[in-house]
Amino acid sequence: MAELVIVGGGIMGLWAGVHAVRAGMETLVLDASWPGAGASGGLLGALMPHLPERWNEKKQLQLEALASLEDEIAALEAATGLSAGYARTGRILPLAKPHHRALAEARATEAETRWRVGGRSFSWKVADRPDVEGWPSSQASAAGVVVETLAGRLSPRATIAMLCAFIERAPNAAIRRGARVVSVDGAARQVMLEGGERIGFGDLVIAAGPGAFPLIDGLVQGASAGSGRPVKGQAALLDGVEAKERLVLFQDGLYIVPHDNGTVAIGSTSEDEFVDPATTDSQLDDLLARALALAPALAGGRVVERWAGLRPRAIGREPMVGRLAEHSGVHVLAGGFKVSFGLAHLLAEAVVDDIVGRPAKRKLPASFDVGEHVRLMRQA
Ligand SMILES: Cc1cc2nc3c(=O)[nH]c(=O)nc-3n(C[C@H](O)[C@H](O)[C@H](O)COP(=O)(O)OP(=O)(O)OC[C@H]3O[C@@H](n4cnc5c(N)ncnc54)[C@H](O)[C@@H]3O)c2cc1C
Numbered sequence: 001m002a003e004l005v006i007v008g009g010g011i012m013g014l015w016a017g018v019h020a021v022r023a024g025m026e027t028l029v030l031d032a033s034w035p036g037a038g039a040s041g042g043l044l045g046a047l048m049p050h051l052p053e054r055w056n057e058k059k060q061l062q063l064e065a066l067a068s069l070e071d072e073i074a075a076l077e078a079a080t081g082l083s084a085g086y087a088r089t090g091r092i093l094p095l096a097k098p099h100h101r102a103l104a105e106a107r108a109t110e111a112e113t114r115w116r117v118g119g120r121s122f123s124w125k126v127a128d129r130p131d132v133e134g135w136p137s138s139q140a141s142a143a144g145v146v147v148e149t150l151a152g153r154l155s156p157r158a159t160i161a162m163l164c165a166f167i168e169r170a171p172n173a174a175i176r177r178g179a180r181v182v183s184v185d186g187a188a189r190q191v192m193l194e195g196g197e198r199i200g201f202g203d204l205v206i207a208a209g210p211g212a213f214p215l216i217d218g219l220v221q222g223a224s225a226g227s228g229r230p231v232k233g234q235a236a237l238l239d240g241v242e243a244k245e246r247l248v249l250f251q252d253g254l255y256i257v258p259h260d261n262g263t264v265a266i267g268s269t270s271e272d273e274f275v276d277p278a279t280t281d282s283q284l285d286d287l288l289a290r291a292l293a294l295a296p297a298l299a300g301g302r303v304v305e306r307w308a309g310l311r312p313r314a315i316g317r318e319p320m321v322g323r324l325a326e327h328s329g330v331h332v333l334a335g336g337f338k339v340s341f342g343l344a345h346l347l348a349e350a351v352v353d354d355i356v357g358r359p360a361k362r363k364l365p366a367s368f369d370v371g372e373h374v375r376l377m378r379q380a
Pocket residue numbers: 007008009010011012013030031032033034035036037038039040041042044045046047179180181182207208209210211212232233234235267268269308309310311312333334335336337338339340341342
């Protein structure tokens with residue numbers, strides 16, 4: 001029995017663990033394999049803002065999340081003595097055609113009014129060429145570049161290690177590896193593990209990435225569709241490239257992310273259909289070729305890792321957060337899809353605030369509410 005049981009030691013579950021520890025809750029994180037065994041143990045760690053246009057509450061939340069993550073990470077780094085490999089690097093986007101530039105210039109005006117939070121502001125500026133030649137290539141940036149100052153990156157694996165250290169140093173918290181939850185009994189407030197062991201909970205947070213969906217499906221009555229599905233992604237890591245201080249480079253779903261330790265991560269494919277979730281293939285080779293064309297400086301690099309993982313995509317295509325109406329002790333924190341690293345600390349905080357009965361610090365978009373996802377499961 002634990003006051004709070006968290007299923008899943010990915011970025012979502014571990015941030016929930018951090019907030020629960022801070023709230024003084026007795027906390028047990030259960031992971032089927034080990035923390036970071038899922039997509040949270042990947043390579044990229046890009047922290048990307050939405051485009052500054054057609055502003056809405058989702059974009060506002062993400063702005064607040066990206067702005068606040070810096071201090072959150074600094075506090076945990078100070079507490080643990082570990083680095084998350086975080087930096088607000090900013091991002092550069094090539095503009096290939098004059099009409100791309102016109103669009104980008106309109107966004108600059110919007111960023112000036114929208115990208116302001118807590119006394120800070122971030123910029124989105126159009127320039128004729130990049131500061132560093134070839135980052136991106138002159139061909140890709142024939143009509144100029146956008147340089148924005150909000151984006152950043154962290155090291156996914158270092159961040160997971162830091163969050164684990166914070167949780168495991170707390171006297172009232174533990175992480176149990178190799179503990180796969182196979183079902184949840186919301187009425188009895190128990191989870192059942194593979195092997196038959198039952199663990200009681202006061203509250204439960206289901207934060208198991210793609211593994212959350214079958215558990216949620218088992219709790220929702222009258223649904224005609226599942227709560228979500230995995231979307232595969234492949235990425236690669238290079239070393240031997242002089243790119244440490246450079247901006248994250250982004251073009252049409254291709255991310256080139258220079259990390260603190262001198263490596264450069266390149267991602268990602270997005271695959272709805274796949275046979276093996278863990279293998280890489282020619283789609284990653286194609287992505288690497290695109291990266292090389294976009295940033296010729298990568299040519300001297302050596303691929304030191306090829307990696308694949310599964311993103312959790314909820315039925316409503318947005319993160320799935322909150323208390324399940326029919327099981328008041330069961331909370332969901334899943335479906336972060338492509339943006340979990342930038343948002344997880346705020347979403348987890350909202351869940352823990354609700355559990356401990358603290359007023360919500362901010363209102364999450366209605367489309368994130370687990371109740372909205374459940375409605376979609378029933379109407380499909
Ligand atoms: C190639 C690729 C690139 C990406 N790039 C970025 C990026 O740059 N920026 C970004 O923000 N996001 C990115 N993402 C998405 C991001 O990685 C995911 O959204 C995020 O890691 C999901 O975190 P999670 O905690 O919800 O799930 P996961 O990371 O999947 O963690 C879930 C954990 O739960 C455990 N688990 C599963 N089932 C059970 C069970 N039944 N019982 C107990 N434990 C269980 C697993 O072992 C795992 O450790 C990328 C994803 C991929 C695949």
